Amino acid sequence: MVEFKKVTKLPSFSHQLDNKILYSEHNEDIEVNYKSTYTLKYVIEGSKCYNLNNKDIHVSSGQYLILNDSNINTKAFKGTRGFSLFLSHQLISEIHNNLYSNSDYSLDFFEYPQSSYNNEIGYQLCKTTYLFNNNPSVFKLQMQDLFIKLSEIIIKEQVDLEKKFSELKIQKYNTKKEIFKHVISTKEFINDSFSHKITLEKLSESIGISKYYLHRLFSEVTGNTPIEYLTFVRLKNAKQQLKYSNKSIFEIAIDCGFDNTPYFSNIFKSYFGVPPTVYRKTKISKIL
Secondary structure, eight states: OOEEEEEOSOOOOSEEOSOEEEEEEOSSOEEEEEEESEEEEEEEESEEEEEETTEEEEEETTEEEEEOSEEEEEEEOTTOEEEEEEEOHHHHHHHHHHHOTTSOOOOOOOOOOEESSSSHHHHHHHHHHHHHHHOHHHHHHHHHHHHHHHHHHHHHHHHHHHHHHHHTTOOOHHHHHHHHHHHHHHHHHHHHHTTSOOOHHHHHHHHTSOHHHHHHHHHHHHSSOHHHHHHHHHHHHHHHHHHHOOOOHHHHHHHTTOSOHHHHHHHHHHHHSSOHHHHHHHHHHHHO
16 A cells, blocks of 8 residues: 655656655755655755745755645755655545545645654654664554554644634635744744743744734634643653653753742642652652
């Protein structure tokens, strides 16, 4: 069902319309044009540039991009490695009908690069990359499942987003894409800077829109305010440090952007039901 191919030199194909995982590793700068079905582009290392409708989209290391079916011009630079996942129309239709039997079938991705951390698509891409690099035999066994899982997540994320826009009565593609860019940019700023002091004013200055507009857009699209999302990211990172580091509770609190230990402990307990000290002991005992 899913073909795998490794490319280390200038590819000669003119189209990619079937289900395929393509791993590319470029020893020189290359440029290629081809007709493609829906595709997810993931840059593991280096950078690529995709030209669509006379607009360049740059994708850097650790970023991914989901493209609609179209003619693609790709420039990859020496030293770049990455995956391309091509999703056939038949597969997308089958997955969509299975997940949303009573929903109209219409997908129009926003073609905007995103970082591969802190979301389910990014997690699956990192898992795929790890298996490919470190355990090729397991990658080969799980390749079909990984491909289907990623395809399902991509479709579900887009359909749910379109439903949200429909609820907000936003119809124009360019308007939806602009809002999507603001939301993604806000999330990425928070993920990059959560250990520092972040206010709504600082977020709005970074994104380039008013704090009131940012607060409303982000809340309506995600269901959480920007500050609630910031707290979620801080607590998620705190949980990882509690499980896998020897740092003190105070050090973890400061590292994750909390002002002091009591506030960190109170908010951690309000989210997870137990204070950080109890959570750490529970997780360590399970590991041991």
